[in-house]
């Protein structure tokens with residue numbers, strides 16, 4: 001196992017990663033562009049691209065996909081206040097909502113005064129899909145990604161709004177799959193291969209014969225000829241703005257009162273606070289399958305932005321990655337499964353490349369070395385402070401599901 005000499009990613013990263021002769025990963029190398037590019041020039045370029053789509057007749061200029069968490073506030077703020085566009089906001093209801101996330105979603109529509117539409121798939125269909133994806137590739141999040149990445153495209157076609165504006169491109173930001181200068185755009189290929197773990201909606205029908213065509217058809221990506229008819233394109237703001245999720249969220253907290261909420265398995269209280277399970281059971285499955293969890297993503301991001309040293313980052317990862325989140329029971333109830341069922345899933349998807357069994361249970365085989373013996377260390381190491389503080393302004397984030405279960409019991 002090879003770990004990057006600058007960040008904490010290993011060479012089995014699911015988005016694929018490469019290393020240079022000093023052992024620095026492609027994600028870190030592309031990240032250097034954040035400090036080298038002239039971002040005012042990049043932003044002018046963004047303006048030029050989007051202004052071609054500005055409508056003169058009060059129609060929508062673009063679509064902005066939103067959730068109650070992540071970078072939604074920053075994206076809508078940029079699109080509406082800085083670019084002066086009139087966006088239509090769209091979201092996919094994951095059914096995993098926290099109340100804080102729902103409040104954020106309500107707030108974003110109000111403060112930015114935007115029209116908004118939401119896609120809601122029946123919860124019973126979602127549960128059926130969940131059991132299929134859990135059993136076949138260990139994911140309870142497939143339907144969320146599939147829904148979030150397809151619904152904006154369907155709306156673009158239905159309402160004839162060609163431009164979709166996304167926030168960050170994960171392939172570029174995490175593993176340096178592309179340069180910012182490539183200005184990579186949304187594609188069916190990236191969605192299938194990376195977002196959907198190679199499983200399109202119709203593939204689920206072969207896996208689970210009990211699933212019916214009409215139950216998964218809403219997750220189908222539109223045909224190429226439909227995309228071409230409207231001229232749909234999806235651009236990423238992270239190619240034109242120096243992306244700093246933590247800094248951006250803190251501006252949004254100050255400016256608009258974006259709600260944040262304490263998480264158990266990561267210190268980042270900003271991203272995915274709208275989801276009951278993302279930083280919980282979903283993150284637990286991630287470490288089983290890939291040998292690292294969200295805290296490694298968050299620490300790596302902060303190391304690259306020079307707010308954290310690698311040494312301190314390693315300690316922070318060790319502190320968080322084995323903590324047990326408190327969402328398992330809720331997830332079991334929602335999907336009508338039990339601990340025994342989930343044990344089988346755990347056994348099936350625990351990747352033995354990363355895990356070995358000891359007397360007291362399973363533990364990870366590898367971890368990044370604290371000190372790196374390298375003649376080239378000076379060119380690898382980044383200057384950094386030790387700031388890993390995240391603001392928490394919402395102490396009560398009791399989830400929507402929790403309230404529903406209370407109601408069902410009555």
Ligand SMILES: [Zn+2]
Nearest residue numbers: 004007025028
């Ligand atoms: Zn790296």
